[in-house]
Amino acid sequence: MSVIKVVVGYTDYRGEMEPLSVALSVDPGTEVVSATNRGAQAVFDDAVSLGADVVLLSPLLPGYRPELVQDLLLHEERPIPTIALVPAAGDWARTVHEHGAKGHLITPLDDTQIRRAIQLIREVVQAAADERASGGYVPLPTTRRRVQAMDTSWRSRTIAVFSPKGGDGKTLLAVNLGAALGILAMRPTIVVDCDVKADVHTVLGLNERRNLFSLAEPMLAPLLRDAGRRDAHLNVSLQRLQEFTTPYGSRSKSKLDVLDGLPRLPMAGLEVFTRQPKRVDELMGNVIDTASRHYDFTILDTGPDLNQPWHWAALRKADLVLVLVTPTEHSIRSLRNVMEPLTKELGRERFELVINRWDEGYGVRQADVVEVLGLKKFGTIPEGGIACGRSINTHRPLVLESPPDDVGEAIIALAGNFYPPLLEISGRRGKRSAGGKLFGRLTRLFVE
Numbered sequence: 001m002s003v004i005k006v007v008v009g010y011t012d013y014r015g016e017m018e019p020l021s022v023a024l025s026v027d028p029g030t031e032v033v034s035a036t037n038r039g040a041q042a043v044f045d046d047a048v049s050l051g052a053d054v055v056l057l058s059p060l061l062p063g064y065r066p067e068l069v070q071d072l073l074l075h076e077e078r079p080i081p082t083i084a085l086v087p088a089a090g091d092w093a094r095t096v097h098e099h100g101a102k103g104h105l106i107t108p109l110d111d112t113q114i115r116r117a118i119q120l121i122r123e124v125v126q127a128a129a130d131e132r133a134s135g136g137y138v139p140l141p142t143t144r145r146r147v148q149a150m151d152t153s154w155r156s157r158t159i160a161v162f163s164p165k166g167g168d169g170k171t172l173l174a175v176n177l178g179a180a181l182g183i184l185a186m187r188p189t190i191v192v193d194c195d196v197k198a199d200v201h202t203v204l205g206l207n208e209r210r211n212l213f214s215l216a217e218p219m220l221a222p223l224l225r226d227a228g229r230r231d232a233h234l235n236v237s238l239q240r241l242q243e244f245t246t247p248y249g250s251r252s253k254s255k256l257d258v259l260d261g262l263p264r265l266p267m268a269g270l271e272v273f274t275r276q277p278k279r280v281d282e283l284m285g286n287v288i289d290t291a292s293r294h295y296d297f298t299i300l301d302t303g304p305d306l307n308q309p310w311h312w313a314a315l316r317k318a319d320l321v322l323v324l325v326t327p328t329e330h331s332i333r334s335l336r337n338v339m340e341p342l343t344k345e346l347g348r349e350r351f352e353l354v355i356n357r358w359d360e361g362y363g364v365r366q367a368d369v370v371e372v373l374g375l376k377k378f379g380t381i382p383e384g385g386i387a388c389g390r391s392i393n394t395h396r397p398l399v400l401e402s403p404p405d406d407v408g409e410a411i412i413a414l415a416g417n418f419y420p421p422l423l424e425i426s427g428r429r430g431k432r433s434a435g436g437k438l439f440g441r442l443t444r445l446f447v448e
């Protein structure tokens with residue numbers, strides 16, 4: 001049997017997804033192509049668009065309904081069986097089997113359940129294939145009750161946004177994630193512009209006077225003058241951090257702070273930085289550590305150049321790196337070339353893929369982008385066109401529009417992975433992806 005593609009719809013990252021993801025990544029026979037808590041409909045859409053072989057789905061996700069389980073199993077291209085992630089309390093195991101689930105796991109997942117998951121995945125995929133081949137499958141009767149329960153568990157996160165080339169939308173995504181979490185959700189959030197070519201202040205219309213350069217240069221300059229001071233500590237207190245951050249909006253309506261980067265590109269080439277790359281990395285790491293301790297969410301806008309210690313520290317310190325790619329050969333090749341050394345150094349589990357500016361008119365499929373890059377898909381942002389340019393020119397994040405357009409909706413959905421109540425706060429209920437004819441396989445472009 002070839003590698004089994006798995007889509008997971010979870011409600012508790014620590015109890016369901018994190019240990020399971022590690023186990024499945026180690027197993028050579030399975031690959032997690034998507035993991036989301038955006039809602040049951042998003043799980044269905046990912047399973048279909050990414051060519052999944054099996055779905056692990058919590059019935060507690062918003063929008064769960066028995067019809068989704070049946071529709072996946074009866075998918076015309078291939079059967080996609082469901083393994084339910086059910087809480088120990090209640091009669092969920094019996095209920096999901098009535099809905100058509102082919103197996104279940106008890107959450108939170110312990111070592112025994114995780115070992116069982118790997119075996120169960122193989123069994124249900126094979127059983128569903130045999131069932132389809134025999135022509136003997138008869139759909140089970142389903143109930144029509146809708147489960148609206150929503151698990152609001154979440155944890156503080158440090159999230160970097162990265163792409164190895166300019167213009168893929170890193171800053172726009174970082175700013176809008178920060179606005180969704182810090183303004184819509186009203187959670188203490190900071191956007192740190194780690195790029196040596198800072199743009200966050202431009203996108204948000206902020207004064208560039210308070211920035212990372214003003215914070216870092218006075219701390220690093222004495223070390224350059226006295227190279228023997230190897231025992232010096234580059235500690236960054238909360239007071240010092242906030243001295244150089246700028247609040248976005250009024251405190252009554254926003255909990256978003258911004259630390260701008262180096263507002264002029266030549267600043268990164270100053271001797272105080274170029275002669276002390278390890279010190280720059282240490283200082284940048286301490287800035288991020290302090291932010292992560294005092295904010296619920298720390299969003300790091302990184303630059304493309306991995307030789308810059310400012311950028312490297314952001315990738316090293318992030319809990320999760322959202323890797324942006326657009327559906328163009330140039331963007332995909334650039335990312336593929338850099339991911340092998342990057343994941344070898346930092347580990348593959350730290351990186352997840354966001355397909356930006358998606359439109360099927362580009363002639364590639366999402367499933368092929370995921371296959372070529374070998375990264376788990378975190379989400380998709382549609383082509384924004386004029387709306388994105390207008391957002392930058394008016395300094396108003398897309399997620400704050402009322403109602404938000406498709407791009408704003410998509411970014412709110414991404415942010416909802418980190419803070420699930422945001423989906424209710426914003427009124428987002430999840431939309432089925434638009435159908436339509438798909439085009440040629442991207443993998444043909446990458447045959448060496």
